[in-house]
Amino acid sequence: QAQDNTFKIGLILPMTGQQASTGRQVEAAAKLYMAQHGDTVAGKKVQLIVKDDTGLPDVAKRLAQELVVNDKVNVLAGFGLTPIALAVAPIATQSKTPAITMAAATSAITQASPYMLRSSFTLPQAAVAMGDWAPKNGIKSVVTLVADYGPGNDAEKFFAERFELNGGKVIEKLRVPLRNPDFAPFLQKVRDAKPDALFVFVPSGAGAAVMKQFLERGMDKAGIKMIGTGDVTDDDQLNDMGDGALGVVTSHHYSTAHPSAMNKKFVADFEAANKNMRPNFMAVGGYDGMRIIYEALKTTKGQGGGDALLAAMKGQVFESPRGPVLIDAQTRDITQDIYLRKVEKKDGQLWNIEFDVIKAVKDPGKSK
Numbered sequence: 001q002a003q004d005n006t007f008k009i010g011l012i013l014p015m016t017g018q019q020a021s022t023g024r025q026v027e028a029a030a031k032l033y034m035a036q037h038g039d040t041v042a043g044k045k046v047q048l049i050v051k052d053d054t055g056l057p058d059v060a061k062r063l064a065q066e067l068v069v070n071d072k073v074n075v076l077a078g079f080g081l082t083p084i085a086l087a088v089a090p091i092a093t094q095s096k097t098p099a100i101t102m103a104a105a106t107s108a109i110t111q112a113s114p115y116m117l118r119s120s121f122t123l124p125q126a127a128v129a130m131g132d133w134a135p136k137n138g139i140k141s142v143v144t145l146v147a148d149y150g151p152g153n154d155a156e157k158f159f160a161e162r163f164e165l166n167g168g169k170v171i172e173k174l175r176v177p178l179r180n181p182d183f184a185p186f187l188q189k190v191r192d193a194k195p196d197a198l199f200v201f202v203p204s205g206a207g208a209a210v211m212k213q214f215l216e217r218g219m220d221k222a223g224i225k226m227i228g229t230g231d232v233t234d235d236d237q238l239n240d241m242g243d244g245a246l247g248v249v250t251s252h253h254y255s256t257a258h259p260s261a262m263n264k265k266f267v268a269d270f271e272a273a274n275k276n277m278r279p280n281f282m283a284v285g286g287y288d289g290m291r292i293i294y295e296a297l298k299t300t301k302g303q304g305g306g307d308a309l310l311a312a313m314k315g316q317v318f319e320s321p322r323g324p325v326l327i328d329a330q331t332r333d334i335t336q337d338i339y340l341r342k343v344e345k346k347d348g349q350l351w352n353i354e355f356d357v358i359k360a361v362k363d364p365g366k367s368k
């Protein structure tokens with residue numbers, strides 16, 4: 001691995017293309033962590049090598065190979081989309097390089113390599129909380145609308161199972177393509193079906209388009225509520241969605257408005273370093289991923305290679321800007337609090353305001 005006194009982190013992110021906001025958020029947060037904590041850890045100089053995968057798995061795989069073979073990175077990290085994380089996983093295994101999923105959120109990602117850990121979240125974690133909340137709050141019938149790939153399929157399955165277990169009825173399950181989705185024909189179907197609510201999962205960056213078309217079709221006025229995991233009321237876009245977003249309830253692991261002292265400092269420092277940008281749930285995944293790497297490097301003092309580093313990453317317990325978290329040593333996945341939040345206006349801005357919490361949620365996708 002990295003010669004001499006450098007410790008190299010290969011950060012593979014979508015810096016261009018449809019998921020560019022994820023790349024921007026994770027990179028900014030990783031750099032903030034380094035600015036706050038210094039770039040020398042256990043006598044090693046930490047070097048961040050950022051590569052643009054353009055959102056394509058084949059590109060990510062080639063970049064991961066080059067980072068391992070040519071740059072001799074000590075850790076791989078980033079992964080803005082599930083197919084990217086899955087493309088990199090075999091390279092992590094072959095080269096015994098710890099890999100941290102900071103953004104992607106399909107349950108199965110951490111099972112794709114024994115070297116894969118996660119600092120983001122899983123869709124089952126977030127979706128089950130909504131499956132409990134909705135039927136207790138007057139929502140008895142739902143149409144689900146999800147992006148048709150790993151995280152969308154997880155969200156649909158785990159929301160629907162829990163919602164129906166609680167006596168709710170899923171009238172229809174709609175799936176939209178990940179690439180260049182046109183939501184209009186799907187939303188027309190939802191309008192015709194007249195459910196109490198529409199449950200939405202779309203990846204970070206796509207929420208504003210769904211919200212716009214939802215409102216343009218007058219769905220809210222027709223009495224159809226919008227609910228979902230917090231990806232749809234993404235803090236990166238929320239302020240541009242307008243007052244039509246007010247009242248939307250979602251379940252998620254992070255809100256920019258989370259009222260802890262640690263989060264207030266995180267948000268203030270992030271905004272000071274990045275003009276006109278609010279840290280979203282992708283940023284917190286990048287920030288905490290860096291924490292996991294820094295602490296593992298301190299524990300191992302840079303000795304022992306990938307296996308020692310991996311061992312020091314497993315089982316970490318710490319306070320994140322999102323709240324308390326644990327990297328489960330068995331699953332290498334993140335256990336964390338999941339919040340119910342409602343979009344509200346405060347000081348002229350829109351926020352996801354937390355009003356309830358389910359403590360220490362493990363990924364429900366691993367329990368079967």
Ligand code: DHB
Pocket residue numbers: 022080081082083103104105106150151202203204205231
């Ligand atoms: C994934 C991507 C997202 O932007 C998101 O909000 C959730 C999950 C993913 O590809 O896993």
